[in-house]
Amino acid sequence: MADPAAVQTQAFNLWYGTFQALYDVDITVAAGRITSLIGPSGCGKSTLLRSINRITERLGYVRTTGSIEVYGHPIIGPAVSLVQVRKQIGMVFQRPNPLPLSIRENVLFGWKLHNEGPKATRAQEDEIVEQALRTVLLWDETKDRLAHTATGLSLEQQQKLCIARLLPVKPRLLLMDEPCSALDPKGTEAVEELIWTLRGAYTILLVTHNMAQARRASDDCAFMLMGRLVEHRSTNELFVAPEDPRTGDYIEGRYG
């Protein structure tokens, strides 16, 4: 196997108590590309995304069967450290959730949690902060107020910061759960642009409600309905010539 897929699930089922939210999901997400997950509310796309960094487990009454592998390594099992899963698979949420710390400390937060070597010098930390903020196109706006609290930033800036703080620990996979839906059109455009610049260096799996966004901002697109994966192809093909009639009905807006 030359280049293992970034994410591969096999016969993945998930129950919230007695309610089955995912049915036999088999999906293979290509490395280095942006894949969007679309589908009507309650179709299981967010559940699938959250399963990939095992947030769903926190609810306690969640049960799963089947397997999920990330870059060829299982993420569920006795030998797996949840902390390592969370470190190497970054998650971005619908509502920007910067910590009530300074901008600088937000960027360094994850890095400090996982740093195994000696404590970094101030200069090394500055380097990490600058690099992360430059990557998310936030450096110029924030370089003069790194000590200010992150909650004072605009929503767009907060969301970029939430992406920036994932980067210093060098994740390979970023999961984004409707990352633009709390933002205004200008912020949405800016964050989409950012996601596009991260393409290649990171594999990105993006849940979105906005079909135009899926079309604009992803290489591949997967359509889900009622807990099942219906169709998964390149975004262009899926939108131009859907194979499954249910996909066609959805993207033409016959239900939502």
Next chain:
Amino acid sequence: MFEARPINRQNQTIERIWRGVFLAMTLVLVIPVLVILGVLVVRGGPMISWAFLTTEPTNGMTEGGVLPALLGTIALVLVALIASVPVGVAAAVYLSEYAADNWLTRTINLAIINLAGVPSIVHALFGLGAFVLFFQFGTSILAASLTLAVMALPVVIVSTRESLQAVPMAFREACWNMGATRWQTIRTVVLPNSISGILTGVILEVSRTAGETAPIMFTGAAFFLPFLPQSVYDQTMALSLHLFVISTQVPGVPDGLPYGVALVLVGIVLLMNSVSIAFRTWLRGRKKW
């Protein structure tokens, strides 16, 4: 066209009546506080002097100052604080941040609420049995303070837990999703953002502890001691018990003396409350959300 109709005038009258009722109830609440403070200041005020605060009672407690009782109260409160705050805060952290919501934690929570409702004289008997007799601390500052600590615990736990739960869940989730452990999350995000509330609860509890009489009566507070305690294994005088004693047990106490003692006690409590409010205001100013 826009004149008031009879129904409007009627509603207006009802409105005035209810407003009056609520105002009256508020005054019922406030007036006794003002009267108590007023009487204390008018009758006890003349007693207060530097000598009153720094000398011992003399002549069968009918003259002299309150120094041993004042220091005793401070000592009792400090030791009670050292014993109850670490335990109470740690228990609250466990209940709020670690414990799952199951029958066991629900039972513990219920027990804590019930413990807060146990009358102080029952705590006194518990303290006598547990600390004075079973652990053989004797009647001492240690036994009395531990009794006060047990009494303060449920309140410390409840107020700490409320402060912890006021920290938005989103902050915790943000930490967990970056691979932070529970403790890393608590240390870096939860505690720094709830510390003002926790301290407020603690300081208010201190002021309540300072005024308690029953729990220390059997466990460590003395009727009269002609010397200052040397260690936590000694008995001590305390302002609250001293006030009780000179008001009811000792003949020939001049009229103003109990008021003077009461004023010192209330003064300490008010001082602590003011400090707590000032501290909280200062910490809130630094809050980051």
